[in-house]
Amino acid sequence: MKRFVYADNSATTKLSERALGAMMPYLTDNFGNASSLYSLGEKSRAAVNEAREKIAAVLGASPREIYFTSGGSEADNWAIKGAAEAGKRKGKKHIITSVFEHHAVLHTLSALEKQGYEITYLPVYENGIVKVSDLEAAIREDTCLVTIMFANNEIGTVQPIAELGAVCRKKGIPFHTDAVQAVGNVKIDVKEMNIDMLSLSAHKFHGPKGVGALYIRRGTVVTTLINGGAQEFGRRAGTENTAGVVGMAEALCEAAETMDERNARNREICDYIINEALKIERSRLNGDREKRLSGNINMCFEGIEGESLLLLLDFNGISASSGSACTSGSLDPSHVLLSLGLPHEIAHGSLRLTFGDGNTMEDAEYIMKVLPEIVGKLRAMSPLWDSIKENEK
Numbered sequence: 001m002k003r004f005v006y007a008d009n010s011a012t013t014k015l016s017e018r019a020l021g022a023m024m025p026y027l028t029d030n031f032g033n034a035s036s037l038y039s040l041g042e043k044s045r046a047a048v049n050e051a052r053e054k055i056a057a058v059l060g061a062s063p064r065e066i067y068f069t070s071g072g073s074e075a076d077n078w079a080i081k082g083a084a085e086a087g088k089r090k091g092k093k094h095i096i097t098s099v100f101e102h103h104a105v106l107h108t109l110s111a112l113e114k115q116g117y118e119i120t121y122l123p124v125y126e127n128g129i130v131k132v133s134d135l136e137a138a139i140r141e142d143t144c145l146v147t148i149m150f151a152n153n154e155i156g157t158v159q160p161i162a163e164l165g166a167v168c169r170k171k172g173i174p175f176h177t178d179a180v181q182a183v184g185n186v187k188i189d190v191k192e193m194n195i196d197m198l199s200l201s202a203h204k205f206h207g208p209k210g211v212g213a214l215y216i217r218r219g220t221v222v223t224t225l226i227n228g229g230a231q232e233f234g235r236r237a238g239t240e241n242t243a244g245v246v247g248m249a250e251a252l253c254e255a256a257e258t259m260d261e262r263n264a265r266n267r268e269i270c271d272y273i274i275n276e277a278l279k280i281e282r283s284r285l286n287g288d289r290e291k292r293l294s295g296n297i298n299m300c301f302e303g304i305e306g307e308s309l310l311l312l313l314d315f316n317g318i319s320a321s322s323g324s325a326c327t328s329g330s331l332d333p334s335h336v337l338l339s340l341g342l343p344h345e346i347a348h349g350s351l352r353l354t355f356g357d358g359n360t361m362e363d364a365e366y367i368m369k370v371l372p373e374i375v376g377k378l379r380a381m382s383p384l385w386d387s388i389k390e391n392e393k
């Protein structure tokens with residue numbers, strides 16, 4: 001029996017009923033501009049303030065440190081360009097990051113490189129985790145920013161953020177983390193983890209698309225990205241996305257309340273699939289088995305193309321990805337898988353399955369009914385697989 005399974009929750013998630021319910025009044029009758037003085041505007045302003053308080057509470061921040069943005073990409077751009085500009089004013093133009101960041105970070109940094117900044121890319125090794133000692137060794141007198149993601153969007157590996165943050169704090173260097181994949185799935189306390197800036201995006205935790213936030217610790221110097229009105233404490237102009245931020249706050253509270261339950265269910269789903277799929281010959285799990293998001297599976301199957309695998313999975317009702325949604329459309333293997341040291345031909349046969357609210361063990365069983373057959377079918381047609389088998393002899 002064909003079944004519809006959405007297994008691409010790292011690309012985006014379904015809006016939760018609770019978030020939609022919270023948003024509805026601000027998409028309909030309560031449409032006032034949050035900056036207007038009359039009572040209709042006052043309602044929106046109160047809702048925006050309340051959303052800021054709720055988000056701050058989940059992260060261990062104060063409301064004054066939460067700045068709303070149009071999503072994760074904007075938050076990353078703002079944190080990085082803002083800290084780079086502030087650094088330049090002090091004659092500091094060196095930035096440290098990791099090789100496997102999201103493109104919202106990597107492409108922002110290559111734009112800065114063209115403007116004369118020097119970027120150090122820390123390796124992530126076979127397990128997909130940055131070493132704290134590598135960061136310590138890379139820091140220079142002129143380092144103005146360290147930006148390292150909390151959890152990787154392709155292989156789900158979780159970085160030692162508190163330790164990395166402690167190194168930066170000791171040296172007085174601003175520390176930014178792209179936590180878009182982690183927020184809602186991992187317990188985060190920005191104060192305990194020594195984080196100066198943190199990016200998040202609502203649509204990755206069952207909130208609406210096109211809205212996110214940047215946490216900026218009080219005292220962190222970041223210049224303005226969007227000039228205009230006085231919104232977001234005069235640091236990010238534009239009429240408040242009232243419904244969006246209300247939906248984001250509601251979704252985040254819900255994600256925090258249901259985190260343990262969801263992680264337990266995701267772990268059950270993923271353990272089952274990983275154990276079963278590893279029985280397929282010449283398959284491998286990418287990234288550390290333990291230090292990863294509970295809902296992430298990233299595997300390679302030698303001798304096949306990730307794209308063909310996705311098409312056949314889709315034909316069977318399963319939405320999955322070969323890596324990042326942002327790199328599909330290009331035929332290059334993922335920079336994340338290459339950063340683990342995987343050869344091109346193996347990185348090509350990758351599959352990412354990511355689970356969230358709504359997924360069940362029945363989904364997992366259905367996937368494992370379909371996947372081995374598809375891999376077998378594709379290998380039977382693959383000249384690459386023939387030569388792998390030939391070499392085995």
Ligand SMILES: *Cc1c(COP(=O)(O)O)cnc(C)c1O
Nearest residue numbers: 071072073102104153180181201
């Ligand atoms: C999705 C994602 C982004 C981009 O967020 P948008 O809200 O889609 O702009 C940035 N970083 C990571 C790690 C992501 O997974």
